[in-house]
Amino acid sequence: MRYPSLVNVAKVEHLMPREGFSEPYHRVTFSLVSEGIPASEMSVWVHPAFPEAELIRVARTFLWSRLAAFAEAASEDRFSEAEIQVLWEQVEPADFAAN
Numbered sequence: 001m002r003y004p005s006l007v008n009v010a011k012v013e014h015l016m017p018r019e020g021f022s023e024p025y026h027r028v029t030f031s032l033v034s035e036g037i038p039a040s041e042m043s044v045w046v047h048p049a050f051p052e053a054e055l056i057r058v059a060r061t062f063l064w065s066r067l068a069a070f071a072e073a074a075s076e077d078r079f080s081e082a083e084i085q086v087l088w089e090q091v092e093p094a095d096f097a098a099n
Contacts, residue, residue, distance in 0.1 A: 005034040007063070009056060010041055018045055028059035042066070 010031040015024040025045045032040045044059045044066070079087065 003035040003037075005032070007032055007060070012055070015048065024048065026055055026059075028056065028063075030059075030063055 008031045009028065011027075011029040013027045013029075016027045018025040018027075025047055027043050027045055029041050029043045032042060042063060044062045046055055046059050046062065050058045
């Protein structure tokens, strides 16, 4: 079961104070959008030593590694796509029975 997903840049804040660090960082906030799920946001801190022209690309790279780590953690003891389809057919909510 795969749903279309988007990762959009929601906000870029330059030279923001970052708790626990003595120097300011750039903060890039991404909007995570997937069909049927309310949008979420995730912020990534980027050290100002990275080239300004590559700020978004660096932030996306950091975001990718975090999301990959979350996906790996979430995959523990999960249903396969085939198993979830069988389960869905057994519990099919009334909202979807008419479709």
